[in-house]
Amino acid sequence: MKSSSEKDEQPKDQFCAYIKPGEKVAEFTLRAVVIGIILAVVFGLANAYLGLKVGMTVSASIPAAVISMALLRGVFKKGTVLENNIVQTIGSSGESLAAGIAFTIPAFFMWNFFPSSWSIILISILGGFLGILFMIPLRRYLIVQEHKVLPYPEGTACAEILVAGDVGGAKAQTVFLGVGISALYKLLMAGAKLWKETSAWLVTGIKGMEISADLTPALLGVGFIIGPRIASYMLAGAVVGYLVLSPLIAFIGQNLAVSIPPALDPISMLTPADIRSYYIRYIGAGAVAVGGMISLIKACPVIYRCFKVGFKGMSRGLKFLPDATVPRTDKDLPMPVVIAGAVLVALAMLLIPQTKINIFGTLIVVVFSFFFVTVASRIVGIVGSSSSPVSGMTIATLLITCLIFLAFGWGGMSGMIGVMSVGSVVCIAICMAGDASQDLKTGYLVGATPFYQQIAEFIGVLAPALFMGGVLMLLNRTMVIGSDKLPAPQASLMSFVVKGVLTGTLPWTFVGLGVLIGIAVEILGIAALPFAIGLYLPLSLSVPVMTGAVIYWALTKTGKNMPPQAAKAREASGILYSSGLVAGDALTSIVIAAIFTIPFLKNLQDRLPVAGWLGPLASEGSALIFALLCASLVLVARGGGGNVGGKKKP
Numbered sequence: 001m002k003s004s005s006e007k008d009e010q011p012k013d014q015f016c017a018y019i020k021p022g023e024k025v026a027e028f029t030l031r032a033v034v035i036g037i038i039l040a041v042v043f044g045l046a047n048a049y050l051g052l053k054v055g056m057t058v059s060a061s062i063p064a065a066v067i068s069m070a071l072l073r074g075v076f077k078k079g080t081v082l083e084n085n086i087v088q089t090i091g092s093s094g095e096s097l098a099a100g101i102a103f104t105i106p107a108f109f110m111w112n113f114f115p116s117s118w119s120i121i122l123i124s125i126l127g128g129f130l131g132i133l134f135m136i137p138l139r140r141y142l143i144v145q146e147h148k149v150l151p152y153p154e155g156t157a158c159a160e161i162l163v164a165g166d167v168g169g170a171k172a173q174t175v176f177l178g179v180g181i182s183a184l185y186k187l188l189m190a191g192a193k194l195w196k197e198t199s200a201w202l203v204t205g206i207k208g209m210e211i212s213a214d215l216t217p218a219l220l221g222v223g224f225i226i227g228p229r230i231a232s233y234m235l236a237g238a239v240v241g242y243l244v245l246s247p248l249i250a251f252i253g254q255n256l257a258v259s260i261p262p263a264l265d266p267i268s269m270l271t272p273a274d275i276r277s278y279y280i281r282y283i284g285a286g287a288v289a290v291g292g293m294i295s296l297i298k299a300c301p302v303i304y305r306c307f308k309v310g311f312k313g314m315s316r317g318l319k320f321l322p323d324a325t326v327p328r329t330d331k332d333l334p335m336p337v338v339i340a341g342a343v344l345v346a347l348a349m350l351l352i353p354q355t356k357i358n359i360f361g362t363l364i365v366v367v368f369s370f371f372f373v374t375v376a377s378r379i380v381g382i383v384g385s386s387s388s389p390v391s392g393m394t395i396a397t398l399l400i401t402c403l404i405f406l407a408f409g410w411g412g413m414s415g416m417i418g419v420m421s422v423g424s425v426v427c428i429a430i431c432m433a434g435d436a437s438q439d440l441k442t443g444y445l446v447g448a449t450p451f452y453q454q455i456a457e458f459i460g461v462l463a464p465a466l467f468m469g470g471v472l473m474l475l476n477r478t479m480v481i482g483s484d485k486l487p488a489p490q491a492s493l494m495s496f497v498v499k500g501v502l503t504g505t506l507p508w509t510f511v512g513l514g515v516l517i518g519i520a521v522e523i524l525g526i527a528a529l530p531f532a533i534g535l536y537l538p539l540s541l542s543v544p545v546m547t548g549a550v551i552y553w554a555l556t557k558t559g560k561n562m563p564p565q566a567a568k569a570r571e572a573s574g575i576l577y578s579s580g581l582v583a584g585d586a587l588t589s590i591v592i593a594a595i596f597t598i599p600f601l602k603n604l605q606d607r608l609p610v611a612g613w614l615g616p617l618a619s620e621g622s623a624l625i626f627a628l629l630c631a632s633l634v635l636v637a638r639g640g641g642g643n644v645g646g647k648k649k650p
Contacts, residue, residue, distance in 0.1 A: 015147055017329060017444065017445060017446060017447030018081060018159075018163050018445065018446045018447050019081060019082060019446060019447030019448075020447060021327040021328050021329045021330075021447070022327075022328075023447070025080045025081070025082050026080045026082065026083055027080065027082035027083060027085075027086060027448065027449060027452055028086055028449070028452040028455070028456070029083055029086075031072070031076060031083070032068075032072075032079075032083040032084075032086040032087050033086065033090065033456070033459060035067075035068055035071055035072070035087050035091075036064075036068075036086060036087040036088075036089065036090025036091050036456065036459070036460065037090060037459065037460075037463040039060070039064045039067060039068070039087065039090070039091030039094070040090050040091050040092075040093055040094030040459075040460045040463050040464045041094060041463055041464045041467060042094070042583065042587065043060035043063070043064065043091055043092070043094045043095045043098075043583065044093075044094025044095060044097055044098045044463075044464030044467070044468070045094075045098070045464065045467060045468075045471055045586065045587060045590055046098075046582060046583045046585075046586035046587055047060065047094070047095045047098035047099060047102070047586070048098040048101060048102050048468060048471060048472070048586075049218075049471075049475065049586035049587075049589055049590060050102075050218055050222070050582060050586055051098060051099055051101075051102025051103060051488070051490070052102050052106060052475065052481060052486040052487075052488045052491075053218065053219075053486060053487070053541070054218075054219060054222060054489075054537065054541050054545070055103075055487075055488070055489035055490050055533055055536075055537060056222070056226075056533075057095055057096075057098060057099040057102070058095070058221075058222060058225050058226075058579065058582055059092070059095065059154055060091055060092045060094065060095035060579075061088050061091075061092040061154055061155075061157075061158040061438065061439070061442070062088075062154075062157065062158055062161055062575070062576075062579075063175050063576060063579040063580075063583070064087060064088040064091030064092055065084055065085075065087070065088040065091075065158055065161050065162055066161065066175055066576060067091075067175060067176075068083075068084045068087035068088060068091070069084050069162075070173075072084060072087075081162050081163065081446050081447075082446065082447070082448050082449075084162050085162055085442060085443055085446055085448050085453070086448075086452065086453070086456050088158060088162070088439070088442070089439045089442075089443070089453050089456040089457060089460065090456045090457075090459050090460040090463075091460070092435055092438070092439060092460070093128075093432065093435055093436075093439075093456075093457055093459075093460025093461055093464075094460060094463070094464040095435070096431045096432050096434065096435035097124060097128050097428065097431065097432060097460075097461055097464055097465060097468070098464065098468070099390070099431045100124075100127060100128070100390075100424070100427045100428030100429075100430070100431035100432065101120070101123075101124055101424075101428065101468050101472070102488065102490065102491065103390065103391070103394065103427055103431075103490035103491055103494070104394065104420065104423055104424040104427045104428070104490075104491055104494055105120055105123065105424055105468075105472060105491065106472065106476075106481045106482070106488040106491035106492075107420050107491045107492070107494045107495035107498070108417070108420060109472070109476050109481045109482065110481065110482045110488075110491070110492060110495045111413065111416060111417075111495065111499070113413065113417060114473070114476075115354045115355065115469075116353060116354060116469070117469030117470050117473065118353065118469070119352055119353050119354045119355055119469070120468055120469035120472065121465050121466060121468065121469050122348070122352045123352060123355065123421065123424050123425055123428070124428060124461070124465035124468055124469075125461060125462060125465045126345050126348055126349055126352070126425060127369075127424065127425040127426070127427070127428025127429045127432070128428055128429070128432045128458075128461030128462075128465065129341065129345050129458060129461060130342065130345050130365070130366075130369050130373075130425065130429045131369065131373055131428065131429035131430065131431065131432030131433040131436065132432055132433070132436050132454065132457045132458060132461070133338050133341050133342045133345065134342070134369060134370050134373040134374070134429070134433065135373055135377055135432075135433045135436045135437060135440075136332055136333055136338050136454055137332075137335065137338060138373075138374065138377055139332060139440050139450060140330070140332070142377055142378060142381060142437065143437070143440050143441055143444050144330075144444065146381070147444070149381075150378065150381030150441075151381065152380065152381045152437060152438050152441035154380075154438045155437070155438035155439065155440070155441030155442040155445070156441065156442075156445065158438070158442045159441070159442045159445035159446050162442065162446050163445075163446060174573055174576040174577050174580065174636060175576045175577070175579055175580040175583075176580065177577065177580060177636065178221070178576070178577040178578065178579065178580020178581045178583070178584060178636075179580040179581075179583050179584035179587075180580075180584065181217075181580075181581070181584070181629070181632060182217035182218070182221075182580060182581040182582075182583070182584025182585045182588070183584040183585075183587070183588040185217055185584075185585075185629055186216070186217060186584065186585050186588040186589060186592070187588055187592070189215070189216075189622075189625075190588075190589065190592050191588075191592050191595075192608070193608045193609065193610045193611065194611065194613070195215075195610075195611045195614065195618070195621060195622040195625050196215070196610055196611045196618055196619060196622040197214065197215060197216065197622075198212055198213065198214050198215065198540050199212065199213050199215060199618075199619035199620070199622050199623050199626075200212035200213075200540070200619060201619060202272075206247050207247065207250040207251065207254060208246045208247040208248075208249060208250025208251070208272050208275055209242070209243055209246065209247045209250075209272065210242070210246075210272040210539075211243075211539065211543075212538070212539055212540035212543070213540050213543040213544055213547075213623065213626075214538075214540040214541050214543070214544055215544060215622055215623065215625070215626035215629075216544065216585055217581040217582070217584060217585040217629060218581060218582045218585035218586055219541060219544035219545050219548070220544050220545075220547060220548040220578070220581060220626075220629060220630060220633065221548060221577075221578035221579065221580075221581035221582040221585075221633075222545055222548060222578075222582060223544060223545035223546060223547055223548020223549040223550075223551075223552070224548035224549065224551055224552045224574055224575065224578040224633060225548075225575055225578050225579070225582075226545070226549065227549055227552055227553075228546075228549040228550065228552060228553040230527075230530045230549075231542075231545050231546045231548070231549030232546065232549065233526060233527060233530035233531045233534065234530050234531070234533055234534030234537070234542045234545060234546070235534055235542045235543070235545070235546040236526075236531055236534060237284075237287070237530070237531040237532060237533065237534025237535035237536075237542070238534040238535065238537065238538075238539040238541075238542035238543075239539070240517070240535060241276075241280045241283070241284060241534070241535040241536075241539070242272070242276065242280065242538070242539040243539070245279075245280060245283065246272055246275045246276065246280060249267060249275055249279055249280075250267060250270070250272075250275060252267070253266065253267025253268055253270075254267065254268050255268070256268060261507065262278050262279075262282070262507050263278035263279070273484070276538065279510055280535070280536075281492070281536060282496070282506075282507050282510035282511050282514065283510050283511070283513050283514035283517065283535065284489075284514055284532060284533075284535040284536025284537075285492070285493050285496045285497075285511055285514060285536060286510070286511035286512060286513065286514025286515040286516075286517075286518065287514035287515065287517050287518035287521075287528065287531070287532030287535050287536065288391065288489070288490075288493050288514075288518075288529065288532040288533060288535075288536050289395055289493060289497065289511075289514075289515065289518075290514070290515045290518035290519060290522075290528060290532070291391075291392075291518050291522075291527075291528035291529030291530075291531070291532040291533075292391035292392030292393075292394075292395050292529060293392050293395065293396070294392075294518070294519075294522050294528055294529075295391075295392050295527075295528075295529055328449050329444075329447055329448070329449060329450070330450070331449060331450060331451040332450045332451060332454065333451060333454050333455075342366070346362050346365070346366050347362075349361075349362050349365060349425065350362055352421070354417070355417060355418070355421035356414055356415075356417045356418035356421060357418060357421045357422060357425075358418065360404065360408070361401070361418055361419075361421065361422045364397070364400075364401055364404065364422050365422050365425050365426055365429075368397045368400075368422075368426045369425070369426050369429040369430075372393045372397070372426065372429070372430050372433075373429055373430060373433040375393065376390070376393070376430045376431075376433045376434045376437075377433050377434065377436075377437040379434075380434040380437050380438060381437060381441070390427065390430050390431060390434075391490060391493070391529070393426075393427075393430055394423055394426060394427040394430070394494065395493075395494070395497060397422065397423050397426045397427075398419060398420075398422075398423045398494060398497050398498055399497065399501065401419045401422050401423065402419050402497075402498060402501040402502055403501075405418065405419055405502065406501070406502065411502050411503070412502070412503075415502050416498050416499060416502055416503075419498050419502065420494065420495070420498055423494060423498070432457070432461065435457075436454075436457050439453060439456075439457065440453060440454075471590060474590070474593050474594060475590070475593055477593075478593040479593065484538055484540075487537060487538065487541075489533060489536050489537055492536075493536070496511075514532070514535070517532075517535070518531070518532050544626070547630060548578065548630075548633070551574075551630060551633055551634055551637075552571075552574065554634075555570060555571070555574060555634070555637050555638070556571070559571075570637050570638060571637070573636060573637050573639065574633065574636065574637030577633060577636040577637065578633065581633070
């Protein structure tokens with residue numbers, strides 16, 4: 001990309017962005033901002049639903065970049081790499097915001113405390129803004145200075161997609177195809193009830209054992225995206241919980257006439273779902289907690305190093321003010337603006353209605369947000385956003401906040417709300433810092449202006465945040481957050497931790513068993529956190545995730561003899577189609593939930609027989625229809641592998 005004369009003038013190892021600092025290229029345009037806002041809302045709502053459903057979210061950066069290129073170059077007939085980068089920066093922010101919200105805010109609903117939509121909106125905005133503000137002073141040290149040390153895998157992959165943007169249109173068709181098929185499937189299944197959403201089979205002769213599968217497009221897509229390793233850990237946890245521990249509890253308790261708390265009835269009277277609700281989920285909660293803490297402990301050396309870098313970055317950054325002599329690619333928001341913004345956010349937290357964040361809570365938020373933003377920004381640079389120990393950092397915040405509140409005598413529901421509010425803001429800040437880090441890495445590689453990207457990050461928080469409160473309330477009203485339909489595993493765990501510490505009502509025996517299981521799994525060399533999530537979630541959720549992962553594994557194996565470029569194209573096609581499946585399922589679920597809040601339509605839906613036309617083979621027939629959806633994923637991915645060539649990479 002450099003001329004020979006330029007190469008002679010600069011050191012051989014000096015980095016050169018795709019767009020040079022001196023080039024004037026359209027970047028922060030109105031169309032890029034509008035498209036980015038739309039995608040931020042779409043992927044934000046989709047991932048909020050997914051976070052409530054399965055306890056994880058999927059990256060929106062690459063799908064947002066692909067859709068952006070299709071719209072800018074296909075519809076507007078023009079569009080630059082830097083405009084596309086602004087779109088993906090705004091669009092991906094919605095996904096990260098959704099993760100922070102889905103992992104914490106639903107805990108309030110589980111306590112039958114329903115904050116207003118404005119309270120949720122303000123928590124979302126303030127947490128998101130705080131994460132971005134604390135990340136800005138670190139940019140030149142984590143992204144620029146340590147460019148060769150910290151790869152930021154998602155950010156680097158997104159930059160490659162943007163640079164190869166002239167093939168974006170064909171890829172976008174794959175995303176839209178996934179959205180369309182997923183939406184139609186979900187509408188017929190959940191709206192018209194033509195087949196069952198969950199197929200289940202009781203195992204004859206073994207009390208307490210039930211095999212089930214949630215036959216939804218979103219979970220199939222998630223499995224393909226996360227791959228067989230993580231999916232197999234999740235399934236292993238589910239097998240231990242629901243095919244080992246549940247039958248064991250049922251066998252031991254079959255002749256007991258008394259109940260074993262926290263259950264109110266004897267075990268002999270409990271269904272497999274009851275055993276999960278009263279016992280297995282507490283074991284799973286203990287395993288998830290220790291898994292998050294272990295991941296945090298593993299990161300301690302990195303935490304120490306990046307904390308030192310963070311302080312150095314802040315102290316040096318205070319001397320920096322942009323002026324005319326600063327290259328475009330090195331212009332950040334001025335430090336006085338960053339500091340003033342952080343102070344205003346801290347003060348605004350005291351004004352959030354219903355959340356009980358007092359002056360001590362505000363100080364905790366600021367201190368822990370700064371510390372963990374620094375940690376998260378560096379960790380995602382090494383292992384990627386999906387492996388960042390967000391749960392562990394949030395649990396650590398909650399535990400310390402609980403102890404401080406107890407020391408001052410702030411207990412009861414008021415104390416629980418205050419602690420959870422603090423944890424929510426910190427969790428959202430951590431998630432947004434990780435996303436901002438990846439986005440700024442992408443921008444650094446393609447030659448974006450950091451100042452514009454940082455403004456885009458704020459827009460990416462603000463737009464979807466306005467919808468989150470209403471959507472959470474809608475989903476809770478129609479599906480009930482905390483139920484098997486929307487188990488909200490991360491938020492449920494947070495609620496257990498806070499309530500257990502402040503009220504002393506947590507069944508510590510079962511939680512302790514989960515802790516020991518998590519430690520044992522880690523000793524075996526298996527990542528405890530995904531295993532624990534599988535143990536906590538219903539088996540029905542892990543089965544379709546594993547199905548998607550098996551499809552990924554099979555395509556990888558059968559593509560070994562293909563040219564590398566074709567194999568990579570096949571994988572990319574499958575991931576884009578899977579992203580469409582996730583988005584289509586989640587958005588259609590929200591639309592269906594909204595439609596059936598209308599009284600006469602809700603009554604109509606209640607009268608519809610579920611899979612009535614399939615008769616006694618409803619579970620088997622529903623599984624067969626799901627198999628057809630799986631076949632579509634295979635066909636689309638295989639077709640992508642044959643579509644290699646075309647336009648030349650710029």
